[in-house]
Amino acid sequence: MIHTSPFPDVELPDIPLTSYVLRNSLADPDRPALIDGPTGRTITHGQLVGGVARVAGGLAARGFGKGQVLAILAPNIPEYALAFHGAATTGGTVTTINPTYTVDEVAHQLTDSGARFIVTIPMFLEIAQAAAVSAGGVDEIFVFGEAQGASPFTDLMGEPYVGHAQVDMDDVVVMPYSSGTTGLSKGVMLTHRNLVGNLAQSEPVISITPDDIGIAVLPFFHIYGMQISRNC
Numbered sequence: 001m002i003h004t005s006p007f008p009d010v011e012l013p014d015i016p017l018t019s020y021v022l023r024n025s026l027a028d029p030d031r032p033a034l035i036d037g038p039t040g041r042t043i044t045h046g047q048l049v050g051g052v053a054r055v056a057g058g059l060a061a062r063g064f065g066k067g068q069v070l071a072i073l074a075p076n077i078p079e080y081a082l083a084f085h086g087a088a089t090t091g092g093t094v095t096t097i098n099p100t101y102t103v104d105e106v107a108h109q110l111t112d113s114g115a116r117f118i119v120t121i122p123m124f125l126e127i128a129q130a131a132a133v134s135a136g137g138v139d140e141i142f143v144f145g146e147a148q149g150a151s152p153f154t155d156l157m158g159e160p161y162v163g164h165a166q167v168d169m170d171d172v173v174v175m176p177y178s179s180g181t182t183g184l185s186k187g188v189m190l191t192h193r194n195l196v197g198n199l200a201q202s203e204p205v206i207s208i209t210p211d212d213i214g215i216a217v218l219p220f221f222h223i224y225g226m227q228i229s230r231n232c
Contacts, residue, residue, distance in 0.1 A: 010201045017192045018085040034078035043078045055086025058158030066091035071115035073097040079144050083119045091165030095175040096221035106131035122147035169193040
């Protein structure tokens with residue numbers, strides 16, 4: 001017996017993840033896109049689009065692009081989206097790291113993913129530095145804010161990247177890691193098609209409108225928080 005969904009068939013858009021997520025952002029550029037709950041600090045849709053382009057430009061100026069990996073070791077903050085989608089715009093891959101990991105756990109993920117850059121916060125800088133030394137291959141560490149021994153994230157805000165790097169929809173755009181309950185955590189290679197398809201199939205069910213406000217309780221490093229809280 002074949003069971004069919006009560007919803008229409010899902011058409012999979014043939015556009016990269018970031019282009020899909022930001023496709024309507026400039027329709028109302030002054031509307032808040034991301035709000036930091038504790039401080040009220042706000043990034044509008046226009047600032048999000050512009051910030052992503054500038055981070056992509058800064059990464060591209062450093063030779064970052066397709067086949068390279070940016071690691072994010074941070075809690076849920078608005079700038080997380082800038083780093084994530086900036087790297088994705090260049091055609092690169094993002095690996096999202098659980099910020100409660102130990103040095104050895106972070107080092108394992110850095111080594112396994114082949115991360116070239118790390119973006120973190122001052123609170124986790126010491127762990128990031130020790131893990132980078134252990135893993136090897138990390139060229140530079142950036143922090144949201146400022147901290148001695150790392151480059152400020154604002155250093156990545158270069159000349160805006162125009163458009164989106166040419167990617168195949170089957171290119172890996174993000175590589176979160178499993179919880180490691182059966183051994184070392186394992187990378188999950190998710191493509192542009194995977195994530196765009198997941199968003200497209202969720203839209204008829206979730207029915208988010210421009211007036212809706214979501215609370216980002218789920219962690220951005222996890223696939224649920226990544227898709228539902230930040231990419232929708």
